[in-house]
Amino acid sequence: MIEVVNPAWLSMVVDSGRYGYADIGVPPSPALDRYSYTALCRLLGYAAGMPALEVMGHDFSLKASIDVSCAITGAWVTAFVEGVPVAPWRVFRVKAGSTIRVKEVTEGLRYYIGFSGIIDAAKVAGSYTTNLECRFGGYSGRPFLKGDRIALKDVRDAGERAIAGSLIPSMKAPHILRIIDGEEERYFSAEALKSLFEKDGDPWYKVTTKTNRTGIRLEGKPLEFKKGTEQSIISEGILPGVVQVPGGGQPIIVLYERTIGGYARIGHVIRADRDLLAHLKPLDMVRFQRVTRGEAEGLWNEKAEQYYNMLP
Amino acid sequence: MNWARYGEEGIRIVFGNAVSADVHEKVRRYYFFLKSLRLQEIIDIIPSFTTCIIYFNDQLTDFDTLTAHLQERERELPETDVPAPAAHTIPVMYGGQYGPDMEFVCSYAGLAPDEIIEIHAGTVYTVFAVGFMPGFPYMGALDKRLFVPRLETPRLKVNEGSVGIAQFQTGIYSFESPGGWRIIGKTDRRLFDHRQEPYSLMKIGDQVRFVPV
Numbered sequence: 001m002i003e004v005v006n007p008a009w010l011s012m013v014v015d016s017g018r019y020g021y022a023d024i025g026v027p028p029s030p031a032l033d034r035y036s037y038t039a040l041c042r043l044l045g046y047a048a049g050m051p052a053l054e055v056m057g058h059d060f061s062l063k064a065s066i067d068v069s070c071a072i073t074g075a076w077v078t079a080f081v082e083g084v085p086v087a088p089w090r091v092f093r094v095k096a097g098s099t100i101r102v103k104e105v106t107e108g109l110r111y112y113i114g115f116s117g118i119i120d121a122a123k124v125a126g127s128y129t130t131n132l133e134c135r136f137g138g139y140s141g142r143p144f145l146k147g148d149r150i151a152l153k154d155v156r157d158a159g160e161r162a163i164a165g166s167l168i169p170s171m172k173a174p175h176i177l178r179i180i181d182g183e184e185e186r187y188f189s190a191e192a193l194k195s196l197f198e199k200d201g202d203p204w205y206k207v208t209t210k211t212n213r214t215g216i217r218l219e220g221k222p223l224e225f226k227k228g229t230e231q232s233i234i235s236e237g238i239l240p241g242v243v244q245v246p247g248g249g250q251p252i253i254v255l256y257e258r259t260i261g262g263y264a265r266i267g268h269v270i271r272a273d274r275d276l277l278a279h280l281k282p283l284d285m286v287r288f289q290r291v292t293r294g295e296a297e298g299l300w301n302e303k304a305e306q307y308y309n310m311l312p
Numbered sequence: 313m314n315w316a317r318y319g320e321e322g323i324r325i326v327f328g329n330a331v332s333a334d335v336h337e338k339v340r341r342y343y344f345f346l347k348s349l350r351l352q353e354i355i356d357i358i359p360s361f362t363t364c365i366i367y368f369n370d371q372l373t374d375f376d377t378l379t380a381h382l383q384e385r386e387r388e389l390p391e392t393d394v395p396a397p398a399a400h401t402i403p404v405m406y407g408g409q410y411g412p413d414m415e416f417v418c419s420y421a422g423l424a425p426d427e428i429i430e431i432h433a434g435t436v437y438t439v440f441a442v443g444f445m446p447g448f449p450y451m452g453a454l455d456k457r458l459f460v461p462r463l464e465t466p467r468l469k470v471n472e473g474s475v476g477i478a479q480f481q482t483g484i485y486s487f488e489s490p491g492g493w494r495i496i497g498k499t500d501r502r503l504f505d506h507r508q509e510p511y512s513l514m515k516i517g518d519q520v521r522f523v524p525v
Contacts, residue, residue, distance in 0.1 A: 019355045019356055019367075020355065020356060021356075021446075021511065022356035022357065022358045022367070022443070023343070023347075023356070023357050023358060023359060023442065023443075023515075023516070024442045024443070024446060024447060024504075024510075024511060024512035024515065025442050025443035025444060025445050025446045025447055025448055025486075025504075025512070026446045026511070027445075027446075124506045125506065125511065131446075133445065133487060133489055134445070134446055134487045134504070134506070136506040137506075180319070180320070183316075183318075183324070234330075234331055234360075234361045234362055235360060235361065235441065235444075235450060236358070236360045236361065236362065236363045236365065236441075237358025237359070237360055237363065237364075237365030237443070238358075238365075239318065239319050239321070239322050239365065239367055241319060242319065258443075258444050258445070259358055259443040259444060259445075260358065260360060260441060260443035260444040260450075261444070268318075268319040268320070270320065271319075271320045271321070293317075293320075296320060297320075300320065
């Protein structure tokens with residue numbers, strides 16, 4: 001049993017996502033940083049799909065009532081077990097009665113914690129992940145509160161694995177997000193497109209506080225539509241990473257909690273950069289860079305190689 | 313049908329450029345056809361007004377391979393059995409505390425609340441899409457007299473069961489959420505239940521009639 005002593009700002013159960021039901025509006029709600037989540041599974045000897053904790057904020061703490069192995073990946077943090085520092089991206093042992101504390105987050109936003117036992121969580125439509133808006137899956141469909149008790153099944157010894165330092169991603173702001181063609185790119189003025197994709201100078205966009213698992217709202221120089229252009233589209237299916245622009249011209253990066261959208265799409269954040277979206281936090285500066293499909297594929301292959309290299 | 317890449321792991325099939333019963337029927341047929349193929353490569357399908365989005369597993373396929381495969385199998389489409397749309401009757405409490413935008417809709421349309429109710433409940437709607445949130449039905453076509461713009465600033469909280477209208481559509485909020493549609497009533501029918509399949513009360517193509525209570 002693991003007791004939640006301090007749930008920090010937001011902590012919840014996630015997994016690799018709830019797929020197969022987008023036709024009835026069920027979004028995937030997965031671990032937002034898939035790379036870090038996958039690394040966590042590998043460290044603890046599980047296939048991707050096992051439930052894990054996704055946490056935002058400092059001072060997260062848990063108390064273990066059993067001997068268990070544990071690991072932390074994702075955002076850069078300082079963590080302690082009974083006051084002794086433990087390294088993230090590496091399995092560490094926790095003795096019964098000890099407290100695990102993540103004191104500070106120094107880079108990035110979301111971090112992942114897993115154990116050498118399966119978290120007892122509600123499986124809904126094939127997945128353990130929490131749909132916060134609809135309150136199902138995970139731990140009673142809600143974020144953790146102080147005093148919650150997490151049951152672990154099949155606890156075993158996880159061995160001493162670590163992820164090589166060269167495979168730990170940087171999450172330092174400012175962020176460059178690379179994007180490929182959007183369906184409504186031609187709705188925007190030449191000037192808007194030029195300034196958005198200029199290699200060097202402005203515009204930088206600021207991540208606003210209206211940012212959550214549904215989407216990241218940015219604020220900067222408004223992206224102007226061409227005169228006389230429709231500013232909304234017939235609603236249709238959307239996929240994670242799409243950059244939508246409502247009439248006001250401030251872009252929104254769609255994350256993993258919506259299946260249909262009705263705003264003009266100026267681009268799609270490339271797959272290789274999508275895990276980074278989990279770490280964009282209010283006030284971070286972001287800019288977009290246009291890449292070709294070929295470049296996007298090359299960048300993904302590099303990232304896929306990292307996934308491959310994480311294997312034990 | 314027009315096939316295009318959609319991001320890196322998607323296919324966007326466009327069946328027409330405007331909302332119409334014809335175009336939508338093509339989307340619906342194709343969606344059920346796709347489902348019947350039970351292809352492992354397809355993770356999710358999102359059918360809506362004019363398009364079908366396919367999200368595929370790129371470990372198993374790529375855009376060109378999957379597109380070619382689907383285009384080759386298209387000849388099976390005419391023989392595919394498509395489920396008949398279900399008919400739903402949804403009881404609605406219109407106006408007052410249940411429909412905070414009824415007054416706006418009345419003044420915008422120049423009609424009395426009773427007339428709004430009569431018009432809204434006097435049409436059988438088609439479910440064009442289910443989504444944005446689990447179980448939310450996008451329905452149409454609304455009578456032209458009820459066309460209203462969305463709220464300029466969306467509400468932070470729309471109650472579960474709220475019946476809204478926006479432009480040519482009407483919909484039901486299956487969960488409490490932020491929202492920009494004009495709310496004219498509320499139903500206590502549950503639209504999505506994660507505890508039992510089928511999770512969603514409605515599916516694409518279903519026919520819906522509102523009954524004032």
